[in-house]
Amino acid sequence: MYNFEFEKPGSIADAVAALGSEDAMPLGGGQTLIPAMKQRLNAPSKLVSLSGIAEMKGVCVRDDGALSIGGATPHAVVAAEAGAHYPALAGLASHIGDPAVRNRGTIGGSLANNDPAACYPSAALGSGATIVTNNREIAADDYFQGMFTTALEEGEIIVEVRFPIPEKANYQKFVQPASRFALTGVFVAKYADGVRVAVTGASEEGVFRWSEAEAALSSDFSASAVDGLSVSPDGMIGDIHGTPAYRASLIKTLTKRAVAAAA
Amino acid sequence: MPKDSGIGASPKRREDVRFLTGAGNYTDDINVAGQAYVHFLRSDVAHARIKGIDTSAAAGMPGVVKIFTGADFEGVGGLPCGWQVTDRHGEPMQEPPHPILAQGKVRHVGDPIAAVVADTYEQARDAAEAIEVDLEELPAIVDMKAALADGAPKLHDDLTSNLCYDWVLGETDDAVVQKAFDEADHVTTLELTNQRLVANPMEPRVAVGEYKRGTDEYTLYTTSQNPHVIRLLMCAFVLGLPEHKVRVVAPDVGGGFGTKIFHYAEEAFCTFAAKACNRPVKWTASRTEAFMSDAQGRDHVTKIELAMDKDNNFTALRTNTLANMGAYLSTFSSSVPTWLHGTLMAGNYKTPCIQVNVKAVFTSTVPVDAYRGAGRPEATFQIERVIDKAARERGVDPIKLRRQNFITEFPYDTPVALTYDTGDYNGTMDKLEAAADIAGFAARRAESEKNGKLRGLGINCYIEACGIAPSNIVGMLGARAGLYDAATVRVNATGSISVMVGAHSHGQGHETAFPQVVAEMIGIDESQVEIVHGDTSKIPFGMGTYGSRSLAVCGSAMVRATEKVINKAKKIAAHLMEASEADIELKDGMFSVAGTDKSVAWGDVTLTAYVPHNFPLEEIEPGLEETAFYDPANFTYPAGAYACEVEVDPETGKVTIERFAAADDFGNIINPMIVDGQVHGGIGQGIGQALLEGCVYDENGQLLSGSYMDYAMPRADDVPFYTVDHSSQTPCTHNPLGVKGCGEAGAIGSPPAVVNAVIDALQSGGKNVTHIDMPLSPGRVWAAMNG
Structure with missing residues (x-):
């Protein structure tokens, strides 16, 4: 690890100001950034911790019925507090990493990093969530722009994520044996106006919606509705843990399982 | 009634107190x-x-x-x-x-x-x-076959090629071996990889x-x-x-695990x-x-052929292996694919004709050397996989085929240079069949099928050569070291004992098990005996701990040194009681004169040894401290039979281990709890190899599995509860404790059991899959099913 400055502001405004200096980086729970810095793979001049900003923490239901989660809320808090309102989301949060990761890692940090095998991006995209930053609201469909790439601009902070609560939902994670990130994960959510299916871990483009399955499930929310569909291996990740064809197969299997579990 | 102290008791490991409370000194x-x-x-x-x-x-x-x-x-x-x-x-x-x-x-x-x-x-x-x-x-040199090709770039400019050696054991006449295969009723052939592992202590x-x-x-x-x-x-x-x-x-x-x-x-x-x-x-x-x-482990690519007669008796076995040495020769690297691997190719079977060929290859990768089992897992994996394939091809029960070919008379000279001193492979298999409830498997399979899962049963037998090793034999085979061990038993004036040993404990529990032996021999409390190890300024010149050798070799030295101490103490006791040395008996820490009520306590004798006012100084020296070096007469041959039951998810290829039973013959056992733990740990490591671990280089020699993000270690939820039975005991015939060693057995015996079980599961689901290379990750199993 190289030397760096450290600030822990108490407000969003102070955090934005602190991030104005060159090569400054926001620090959520540090579950990705800190190991990268220890390996000397990342060398910010300054870390601006977001963990001291009370207005960015917590879980509540908004007047419009959406579930609001502060950007600096750790996974363990989501797991504990979101369950009454959005059990599939709480279930997802409860299986991220290990207890240490869940107690430090935050939803905003995960979405800002947009690891192609992370769990939260599939929930946000699969729920049609809104990513609220310090200066705008971004629809999930516009937010995710490929592996480790998002609509966030330099110095922009995720302060809140709003999840419309579905009628039914389920997340199926098939773990990569070493990292236990999602080798492939599928988030299925059924809303009054249709079904959303978001896939993580599988595509070279990061999290994506499986639109054919969404169409089929919107007219018939049953596992068998997906039977006739298949996912092309083109563009899927191939690595020592699985081929593109394997990941494509998992998408279908996990989608059916998610639907069965949700129904 | 289990004993509560001494040989055969299971006192808690005394060293764990400091390890578990953060008081270890690493x-x-x-x-x-x-x-x-x-x-x-x-x-x-x-x-x-x-x-x-x-x-x-x-x-x-x-x-x-x-x-x-x-x-x-x-x-x-x-x-x-x-x-x-x-x-x-x-x-x-x-x-x-x-x-x-x-x-x-x-x-x-x-x-x-x-x-x-x-x-x-x-x-x-x-x-x-x-x-x-x-x-x-x-150019990087990664693939072993490419490394041996004509014109391949050389890693070491001063060598003639990337070939370290081309070695043969067993029947050296190719024509004799070929004749046996030509005359066979059936030949089963299998090509397999024993993948490279990272030890990861x-x-x-x-x-x-x-x-x-x-x-x-x-x-x-x-x-x-x-x-x-x-x-x-x-x-x-x-x-x-x-x-x-x-x-x-x-x-x-x-x-340590070897590395x-x-x-x-x-x-x-x-x-x-x-x-x-x-x-x-x-x-x-x-x-x-x-x-x-860190030196890595395994990395063999093998073709194995098994010849059988019309009655399914094994008639010949031939293997050709490429063994990866990595970039340099690590300390014992050259011995692993040869004398620790080829010599085990008879397995538990009386195959009369065996030829083992190993070509060791230099590649631009991390050096490879001994890793828990060291050569013996590679041998066992080949033998037991090809036998399983043969059983399937011949339509015979895999347990029956193994039993039919077991070695049953001892001592047995194998065609690959070893003499097995003792064993009871049928008896051990009997224990396994009971422990694993083989009879109940069909019902369990039916239950799994009801849940949409494929269930398989995998059997494996193993033998290993432990208690490494007779110095004169290994010297003839090329070892540049002796492989005896040493112990000094220092009795203090007040009767407590420090035992300085050449063995080194890095998880094995020597500090608990070794005192059980000395305390039993003298009849004092175990708390009065302490083991000192790991410091050349304190301990005699011993060769350390690996190859499941500590108790069989260093423990034997400790027994010999303790015997010397007891003999001298008896002379002192005889002097104190004015009796003949021949009449002195030692029991429960008391010396007595046979046929009389005269006795003197251990502590009185030890005090006399160091305060020799009334002492036979003209016959013996003061003090009570003895050293023994022990060089074993033969290897020891632990053997066992393992059974693994898996479920395979046919949609994802995910394998879960539902049951695992191990029946081991370790000879006599000092601390059954520690033996259980060693077997549990070994099986866990073997399951890691079978399902999870794999060290992978790309074609440029870059390590793709260079961290725990990509190198999968077994975790608690990857392994089942084990059923372990070590009541099959044929004591080693040539060391004083009759012990064989137990540290590596689990890692040797479990990988083939797991793979055999997965193949059995896939076959039961109508998939014509005869082999999958380890690790049997979900992606590989799925690919095999859908290939």
Whole structure:
């Protein structure tokens, strides 16, 4: 690890100001950034911790019925507090990493990093969530722009994520044996106006919606509705843990399982 | 009724109190006043010529004490290989130099190029980044077959090729072997890979070198399984130091699994640099460094053929193996695919004709050496996989086929150079069939099928050669060391005992089990006996712990030394009681005169030994301390039968282990609880190999599985509850305790059981899959089902 400055502001405004200096980086729970810095793979001049900003923490239901989660809320808090309102989301949060990761890692940090095998991006995209930053609201469909790439601009902070609560939902994670990130994960959510299916871990483009399955499930929310569909291996990740064809197969299997579990 | 002390009892492990309460003393806990820290600049390419190293900018960086390169080590030796293998033509193996820091070339990712010693670790690392290395990249040599092809680029310019040796054991006449195959009723052939593994002990390697100018004495603290071996190799072959001026300490060591047997460059470096810098020098490996510098395991590619007659009797076995040595010969690397592997190719079976051919190959990868089991898992995997395939091809029950071919008469001379002294393979299989509830399998399979899962049962037998090893035999086979061990039993005046042993405990529980033996022999409480190990200044010259040898070899030395102590104590007791020595009996810590009520306590005799006022000084010396060296007459031959039941998810290929039963014959057992633990750990490691672990290089020699993000270690939820039975006991015939060793059995016996079970499951689901190479990851199993 190289030397760096450290600030822990108490407000969003102070955090934005602190991030104005060159090569400054926001620090959520540090579950990705800190190991990268220890390996000397990342060398910010300054870390601006977001963990001291009370207005960015917590879980509540908004007047419009959406579930609001502060950007600096750790996974363990989501797991504990979101369950009454959005059990599939709480279930997802409860299986991220290990207890240490869940107690430090935050939803905003995960979405800002947009690891192609992370769990939260599939929930946000699969729920049609809104990513609220310090200066705008971004629809999930516009937010995710490929592996480790998002609509966030330099110095922009995720302060809140709003999840419309579905009628039914389920997340199926098939773990990569070493990292236990999602080798492939599928988030299925059924809303009054249709079904959303978001896939993580599988595509070279990061999290994506499986639109054919969404169409089929919107007219018939049953596992068998997906039977006739298949996912092309083109563009899927191939690595020592699985081929593109394997990941494509998992998408279908996990989608059916998610639907069965949700129904 | 289980005993509560002594041999056969299961007292809790006394060392665990300090390990579990954070009071252990590991090498990284050792800090010497004034110490500096070293960071090694390691190659990030697999194969390159070093055109130049410019350390000038780095040398002026804050805190830098001294920067070393290969040129600083031209006056000393390289790391030695401890075993010379002679090839099939009678020629010695090709043995390239292995410098402390790279000289002329780098040969694997992680090969150390330079070492920076600085006041702090961060300063050393900063300065290392300022070193400019001019490398001319050369083709990586990763695939073994390609490495042996005509015109392949050579890793070591001075060798004739990348072939280390071409070795044959068993029937050397190819025509005789071919005739046996020609006459066979059936031949089963299998090509398989025993994949490369990273040992990954929880504690990474650490070395602290210290030099005292006033007395010209060195101390090396290091994470080692055998401090005396390290001292000998480092002094005699690398640095040219007198042994009596060098102390090597291996304190608490957090797991070894073989990879801490070997003498490493970092150990010699820290010792050398301590004098050169006139400061203690400390190195603690990061996990990343461990992945690219700890000797790795396995990495065999094999074709095996099994010939049978019309009645399914095994008539011949032929194997051809390519064994990866990596870039250099690690300390015992050459012996692993040969004398620790080829000699086990008879397995538990009376196959009359066996030919084993091994070609060892240099590649631009991390060196490969012994890893829990060392050669024996590779042998067992081949034999037991091909037998399972043969059973399927012949439509016979795999247990019946094994039983039919078991060796049943002992001693048994195998066609591959070993003499099994004892065993009862049918009896052990009986224990397994009960422990695994083989009879209930069909019902369990039906239940799994109801849940949409495929269930399979895999059987495996193993034999291993442990208690390494008779020095005269291994000497003939090329070992450059003896393989005896030693113990000193020092009785204190008050009767308590310190036993200094050559074995080293790094998780095995010696501090608990060894006292059980001494306490039982004398009849005193175990708490009165303490084991001292891991410090060359305290212990006699023993060879350390590996190859499941500690109790069979060092424990035997301890028994012999204790016998000497008892014999001398009886002379003292006889003198005190004015009786004949021949009439003295020792029981429960009391010496008595047979046929009388005269007795004297152990403590009175020991006190007399050190306060010899009333003592037969004209016959014996005062004091009560004896040493014994024990050189075994033969290897020991633990054997067993394992059964694994798996479920396979046909949609995802995910394998879960539902049941695992192990029946082992370890001969006599000192502490059954510790034996259970050793078997549990070994099976866990074997399941890791079978389902999870794999060290993968890409075609450029870059390590793709270089961290725990991609190298899958087994975790608690990957393994089942085990059923372990070690009541099948045929005591070793040639050591005083009748013990065989249990440390590696689980890792040897479990991988084939798991793979056999998965194949059985897939076959039951109508999938014509006959083999999948390990690890049987979900992706590989799915691909096999859908191939």
